[in-house]
Amino acid sequence: MSGHVLRIEGLRAKVADREILQGVDLEVQGGQVHAVMGPNGSGKSTLSHVLMGHPGYEVLAGSVTLDGVDLLTLPTWKRLQAGLFLAMQYPIEVPGVSLEDVMTESFVAAGRVNEPVRELVAAEARRIGFDERFLSRPMNVDLSGGEKKRNETLQLGVLKPRFAVLDEIDSGLDVDALRAVARRIEAATNEDGLGVLAITHYNRLLHELKPDVIHVLSKGRIVATGGPDLATELERTGYAAYGGPDDQTESRPLAQNPFAPDPFADPLA
Amino acid sequence: MTAFTDVSLPSESEEVWRYSRISQLDLGAFAPLSDKRAEEPGVPAALQAVVEACGPYAALAVVRNGSLAHVDMADPAVEIEAMAGDDADVVAGEDDVFTRLSREHALDTVAVRIKRGAVVERPVVVLHWIDADGAAVFPRLVVHAGEASQAVVLDHVSSPSSTSALTAPVVQLDLADAANLAYLNVQELGPSVWQVAYHVSQVARDASLAASLVALGGDYARVRADSRLAGQGGTSNLLAVYFGDHGQMHDFRTMQDHVGPKTTSDLLFKGAVQDLAHSVYSGLIRVRKGAAGTNAFQTNRNLVLTEGAHADSVPNLEIEENDVRCSHASAVGPIDEEQRYYLEARGVPSDVADRxxxxxxxxxxxDRTPVEGLRPRLRDAVAAKLLRQTR
Incomplete structure (x- = not known):
C-alpha cells in the first residue's frame, strides 16, 4: 500500500439540467483496484468526467480529495498533476498534435523537465504493444478502438498518476489488447502503488484486473459494495436487484463521440 | 509622385467586395512611384533568414518596391527577367480598378521561366520587399512553367513593421502541358500595409499546380485567386493558412474555374482569427459546359479564438455540366471543447492546449507547403501570434 487516498464524498452532479450523480461515496487506497459496475444510465461515465472536470458537468454538492487535496476546485490539468488520470471511453482525436507534443507539454507544466519524454514514451509503447509508428502521428487520428485504448494506457504509464479512473477501458478491445492493457495496469498497481477505479460494463476486464472491491452504481448512487464475489453474482443475476433494469438506455454524455464504436456491443462478439 | 486622381474605388455593395473593408481604403494617402528608384541590390537584411531557411536555391530575385533589384540565377533551367511594367501579353483575366492601376503604374513585370522538360528541384525564391513609406506599389510576377517542367517557386511578400503602404500585386502562373508547379506565397507584411492582390493561374493539359498561400501580415490583406483549369486532365491543389490578430483583416476570394474536361481542383483554406481580427473566405467552384468529368472540392475551416474576432465563410457552386463530382464544406467555430478537455486531462494547461x-x-x-525549410518559420509565426493574443 502506498498510503495514498482518493476520497469521494456525497458527490452530486448534473448535466444539462438532469441530476445524474445523487450522492456518491467511495474511497480508494493506493495500490487497490476498485470496480464500479452498474446498468446503463446509472451515471458511470458521468462519475469519471466529473472527477476529471469535464466542462459539461456541474457539481452540485460533495467533495473529491486526493491525499487531502480538493480536486473539484482545480482545473482539469491540475487534477492530473495532483495525481488523477482518466483513461477515456472515447479518446478524442486531436489533428496535428502528436502524443510526444502532449506528453512534453504535460511534463513542462509539471516541472518534470529533466525526464526524457521520448524514451519514456517509446518504452511504454513497447510495454503495451503500441506500434511506434503511431507515436509521431496526430493523437488518436485513424487509430482503431483497440489502439486508442492502448494509447490511453501508454499515457497512463508515462504520466505515472497516483490514481487512474478507467472509463470502460475494455470496450472496443480485442482479447490480446485487453490482456496487454490489464497487465500494464496491474503492474502499475504493484510497482507504483497505483490506485484504480475501473468503470466497466463487463466482467471480462475484472477477470484480468482482479479487483479488491466492487461497487454497484445505480441511479447515481453506490447501492452495494463487496468483494470480488459481488461481480460474479452480478454476472448471474443482473442489476435488477439493485434498482435498475440493465437494458435501460444510457443518457448520452456530452463527451460521447457519435462515430465511436457501439459502446454497448460485446467486444467479443 | 502622382496622386491617384479620378480613380473610383469599388464598394462593399458589389458581391466580390462584400464583407471587405474596401471603402476604408484611403487611396489619397498613397502615391505610386513614378519611376524606378535606385534600389539597393542584394537581399534586405530582414530577409536573410528567409533565404537561409530555403537552403540552396535555383534562382533568387529581390523585388524592392516593385522594381527588380537583384537577380541570382544558379540553375540554367530557370530564367528571370524584368519586362516593361505594362507588358501586354501577361495577366489575362478579369479587370478591376486594381489590375488597371497595376498596368498603369507597375515598374517591372518579373518573369520567371522554367525551361521545357526541366526538373528544378531547388526552389526559385522571389522576395518582394516594400519599404517606401506612403507608396502604392504594383508588383507583377509571371511564372511560365514550360511543358513537362517541374519547379517550386516561393513568393515572399514583406515590409518593415513601420512602413505604411499599399500594394496591389498581380501574380500569374502559367502552366504549359504536363508542367508541375508548386507555388508558395508567404505574406508577412507589416501592420500598416494594405494588400489587394490578384492571383491567376492557368493550368494546361495534364499540368498540375499546387498553390499555397500563407497570410500572416498586413492591415487589410486580400487575395483574389482564380485558377483556370483550361486543358484536359489538369489539376489545381489550392491551400491556404491565414491567421489574423489585432484589427487585421484577411480576405480571400477564390475561383476554381473548370473549363477543360476531366480536370480536378481541391481547395483547403484554413484560417484563425483572434482579438478583433476579421477574415473572409468566399469561394466559387465553376464548372463550365464542356468540363465533363470534373472533380472539384472546396473546404474552408475557421477557428474563432476570441470574442470580438469574426470569420465569414461563403462557399458557392456554379455547375453547367452533368458528369461532375463536386463538394464543398465550410465551418466557423471556436476551439473544440472536447479536444481541449482531452489535452487538459493529460496535464496540459488550457492555454498550452489551445496553442x-x-x-x-x-x-x-x-505540412504540405512546398519549401520544407521554411515550415519552422511559419509554425513559429503562428505560435508567436498565439502568445500575443489579448483576451
Missing part, C-alpha cells in the same frame, strides 16, 4: 490545437489545425496545411 497545440491551433498549431495542429494549421499543420495539415503547413
Amino acid at each position: 497545440l490545437i491551433v498549431l495542429g489545425f494549421f499543420e495539415e496545411v503547413i
